Amino acid sequence: MSYAVGDSLPPFVINSVSPAAMKEWAVFLADPNPIHLDVEVVKAKGLGDRVINQGPINVAYLMNMLLAAFPGGRIESMDTRFLDNVYGGDTVTASGRVTAVDGRRVSCDISLDVEGRGTVNAGTATVQI
């Protein structure tokens, strides 16, 4: 498989972000922050009316997109900025575009977008293919 600068990577889509997954991640992360678990806490803090996805899950979606786009590849580096929250029930799409190809190393711009709200995570990644 070959890649060229400007190529778009196949998107990775989560049709509905799962509050049940957030409960699992509270255990994985050993972090029981209630804004990920209890919508009443989210409301009380004025942060919205749905539970908020843990930031690292959003990074995992981006990684899933990269690993699917480059089968057998290994992520060498990744940098993501958190621009906005992802909420339970959101539809999110992770996407990317090739910015450089250097031998077996492919660099990409990556982003995570929420349907109707725009980009919530953006960054760069380098994958060894």
Next chain:
Amino acid sequence: MSELAELPPAPDVAGFKLDGAGTFTISAVENAALCRSTGVEPARDGTAHPIYYYIATQVAMGQTVAGLCAVCDFDVEDGPMMGSSTARFAVALRTGGEYRVSGEILSVVRKRSRKLGVMDVLTYRLRLHETGGQVAVETDNVWVLPRKELA
């Protein structure tokens, strides 16, 4: 005199060690559950989901999230926010792999933001070491700590 000069200084905690006391083992069972929770099947070759760079370092750094906030004189109930995360992998992480964490706080910088008011920007670096001591991955995380009491 700048506006920031009128504020108390940010906590002087640069260099604070975040070395873990124990180790973190990536369980194959947990990795499978984690992969499925993000919409993919686990790899069949023994590699773990790369997001374990974040999970393993956070869980085994020797401070809870609340504890890390407390080091920065910040109450976790005031809502720390992730600003950015960078990871540099030397090798893929593996299920069954046992890792040790070392790290340190790089900086805490007090800023004034139009959206958040006064905030501290915490940057810390963590490394996951394999049992032989080699660094498998290094990560720099940035958290935003809103200082509502100074707004």
